[in-house]
Amino acid sequence: MLTSSDCGALIVFALNRHRNLAAISDVELWLNPRLNRPFTLDATLTIGYGAPHQRKRPAATNRRGADHKRGLISPVTTNTLPSQLPIGAPLSEERAAWVNSIASLSARFADRARVTTKDGSLKMAKPYPRVYVPGIVSKLTGTPVLLLSDASKMPSLSFSLPAGASCPWALYGEGTICGDCYAQKGRYVMPNVAAAQQARYEWVRRCMRSPEGIAEFVSVMTDAISRARNLYFRGHDSGDMFSPAYVRAWAAVCRALPDVRFWFPSRAWRVLTIKGVSDHTRSEWALALSDLASLPNVALRPSALFFNAPAPRIPGWAAGTTAADEGFNCPAPTQGNICGSCRVCWDQPNTEVSYHRH
Ligand code: SF4
Numbered sequence: 001m002l003t004s005s006d007c008g009a010l011i012v013f014a015l016n017r018h019r020n021l022a023a024i025s026d027v028e029l030w031l032n033p034r035l036n037r038p039f040t041l042d043a044t045l046t047i048g049y050g051a052p053h054q055r056k057r058p059a060a061t062n063r064r065g066a067d068h069k070r071g072l073i074s075p076v077t078t079n080t081l082p083s084q085l086p087i088g089a090p091l092s093e094e095r096a097a098w099v100n101s102i103a104s105l106s107a108r109f110a111d112r113a114r115v116t117t118k119d120g121s122l123k124m125a126k127p128y129p130r131v132y133v134p135g136i137v138s139k140l141t142g143t144p145v146l147l148l149s150d151a152s153k154m155p156s157l158s159f160s161l162p163a164g165a166s167c168p169w170a171l172y173g174e175g176t177i178c179g180d181c182y183a184q185k186g187r188y189v190m191p192n193v194a195a196a197q198q199a200r201y202e203w204v205r206r207c208m209r210s211p212e213g214i215a216e217f218v219s220v221m222t223d224a225i226s227r228a229r230n231l232y233f234r235g236h237d238s239g240d241m242f243s244p245a246y247v248r249a250w251a252a253v254c255r256a257l258p259d260v261r262f263w264f265p266s267r268a269w270r271v272l273t274i275k276g277v278s279d280h281t282r283s284e285w286a287l288a289l290s291d292l293a294s295l296p297n298v299a300l301r302p303s304a305l306f307f308n309a310p311a312p313r314i315p316g317w318a319a320g321t322t323a324a325d326e327g328f329n330c331p332a333p334t335q336g337n338i339c340g341s342c343r344v345c346w347d348q349p350n351t352e353v354s355y356h357r358h
Helices: 004-017 024-034 061-070 075-080 093-106 191-207 211-228 244-256 268-272 279-293
Strands: 114-118 121-125 132-137 144-146 157-160 232-238 261-266 298-302 321-324 353-356
Touching (some): 211 244, 244 279, 268 279, 279 298
Parallel strands (some): 232 261
Antiparallel strands (some): 114 121
């Protein structure tokens, strides 16, 4: 029989390789009836395809070939792993090496987001580790709060803080993007979502007050993002950089995860240009922001202040973003309001991005 650690490695492997897999339980369902007989790598490659009734189909070389063409399965694993896992044998060196090789392959970061349809509407789905904000519960429900958010538009998880409260460089008024902020309406103002954002903000602010707290933030966030094993991460689908210490903490997270690509939209660039800011404050922010922007796995993008304004350009930062009524180049509005296969915000730091006005 397979050991439980073998099963764990196989489940991780299967989750890693198969984007149509709904949950770990799907893999377990698939594995359980088969633990008494050998199965081949080809068989494992069929784990979890499609809905349960579809999975009864035999191993599908064509399917795998099609996925190779779409780039969903890297050819490397099929060439480098032995073709058969012996069942019922003691944990031989060969078997241990096989399982270990699966585990190490599974540990890599990859673009794991997939598109599903739910009730006819398109939705991005991605691995979603259940990591909670340490030591804080929701004031509304009294229950733990998830650390990361899963915005259905994007191929990444994100970190979500209360818009406005965590945006010291927001500009309000006629025609401003912050004045009509998407993160201060809709689902973001639902009591449970707002309470969760508030709990995260409370935790982050506490962390930023001491070196130990900053170390806690970096450790918790690094662990949560790495557990998703997703290639992409968005800093703030709501909220912004609210202090230089917070910027430095994110830089430490990004340094700790060089294989993950981070995208941060921000209006903190304003501190570099506006009047009424002390030299000390400006230089503190400038140092922290330029350090974050300099990291090769980070796209720190300056966000425009006004609808239909040009995207800002800040030296050392990635190209800016804006929001427009027309002429936008973000394809999301034309493809069900999801990113789909587009990764421009992360992968093309020199490309300005114009979003459709929400
Ligand atoms: S430009 Fe591409 S990656 Fe960026 S938000 Fe739009 S669809 Fe997503």
